[in-house]
Amino acid sequence: MKEREKMIQEAMEKLFLERPQAILAMIYLEWNIDKLDNWYEDVDQNRYKAGIELSPKTKEYLKSKGVVENADYCATCYETKADTFFSLSCGHQFCGDCWTEYLQEKLKNPLGCLSVKCQHSECTCIVPEEVYRKFITDEIQLEKLDKAIFKNFINRNEDYKQCPNPKCHYYAKSNMHSAREINCMCGTTYCFKCSKDTHRPCSCEMFEKWVKNNESKKSKKVKDVIICYVIKELEDVDMLFVMYVKQIGLNIVRTILIVINILKR
Ligand SMILES: [Zn+2]
Ligand SMILES: [Zn+2]
Ligand SMILES: [Zn+2]
Ligand SMILES: [Zn+2]
Numbered sequence: 001m002k003e004r005e006k007m008i009q010e011a012m013e014k015l016f017l018e019r020p021q022a023i024l025a026m027i028y029l030e031w032n033i034d035k036l037d038n039w040y041e042d043v044d045q046n047r048y049k050a051g052i053e054l055s056p057k058t059k060e061y062l063k064s065k066g067v068v069e070n071a072d073y074c075a076t077c078y079e080t081k082a083d084t085f086f087s088l089s090c091g092h093q094f095c096g097d098c099w100t101e102y103l104q105e106k107l108k109n110p111l112g113c114l115s116v117k118c119q120h121s122e123c124t125c126i127v128p129e130e131v132y133r134k135f136i137t138d139e140i141q142l143e144k145l146d147k148a149i150f151k152n153f154i155n156r157n158e159d160y161k162q163c164p165n166p167k168c169h170y171y172a173k174s175n176m177h178s179a180r181e182i183n184c185m186c187g188t189t190y191c192f193k194c195s196k197d198t199h200r201p202c203s204c205e206m207f208e209k210w211v212k213n214n215e216s217k218k219s220k221k222v223k224d225v226i227i228c229y230v231i232k233e234l235e236d237v238d239m240l241f242v243m244y245v246k247q248i249g250l251n252i253v254r255t256i257l258i259v260i261n262i263l264k265r
Contacts, residue, residue: 020128031157037220051126110148
């Protein structure tokens with residue numbers, strides 16, 4: 001997570017944002033530091049899209065719906081102003097108890113909890129992670145938050161790929177983003193690009209097309225890969241031919257491969 005921290009610092013410096021807003025910006029930019037330069041192409045739009053603040057259009061819309069900045073009562077429980085009242089940049093105030101309850105519920109979904117919006121259902125401001133820390137003190141809940149932060153970083157950053165084995169916590173890093181084969185420490189082998197079974201040397205698209213064509217059949221892995229290899233060798237080969245090759249068996253496919261290689265020489 002050192003890398004994440006470095007990116008946050010860079011975003012704060014380059015975009016002149018406070019830490020919570022810089023994190024929202026980086027989530028929006030998919031943790032791609034190269035995209036920081038695009039920020040200035042339209043700062044306002046980017047701020048709205050990252051959920052840092054409301055666009056004038058959304059403000060107008062909320063106003064027409066009667067959703068306005070409220071100073072003296074919680075917009076969820078209508079409790080009158082207390083010193084726990086807090087709002088995001090939109091100005092929609094809620095009491096501390098309502099924030100705690102709201103955010104605890106949101107933490108149940110670790111993949112979505114960092115894109116949670118203000119308690120007003122139609123408000124587009126996003127809750128920064130600091131707000132979770134402000135209203136949640138329970139250790140177990142905070143652990144959930146840390147896990148969510150980590151998951152958000154890995155899932156949105158295309159340099160990383162989480163191992164597809166649901167029981168495994170390892171991930172792979174590559175800045176080539178290609179369909180390279182990853183051999184995870186847990187024993188799972190997968191494609192970095194599409195996370196599916198390894199299918200070298202076929203492209204992900206080719207592999208997917210092939211899987212779709214064969215969904216009903218009980219073919220798995222090794223055979224699949226060899227068949228894919230045949231497709232690759234023959235380039236525009238007809239799918240029907242491939243299925244036919246498959247039916248006649250693996251050994252014959254191997255023989256065909258050898259013949260193809262001899263012919264190519
Ligand atoms: Zn309340
Ligand atoms: Zn709001
Ligand atoms: Zn693994
Ligand atoms: Zn792939």
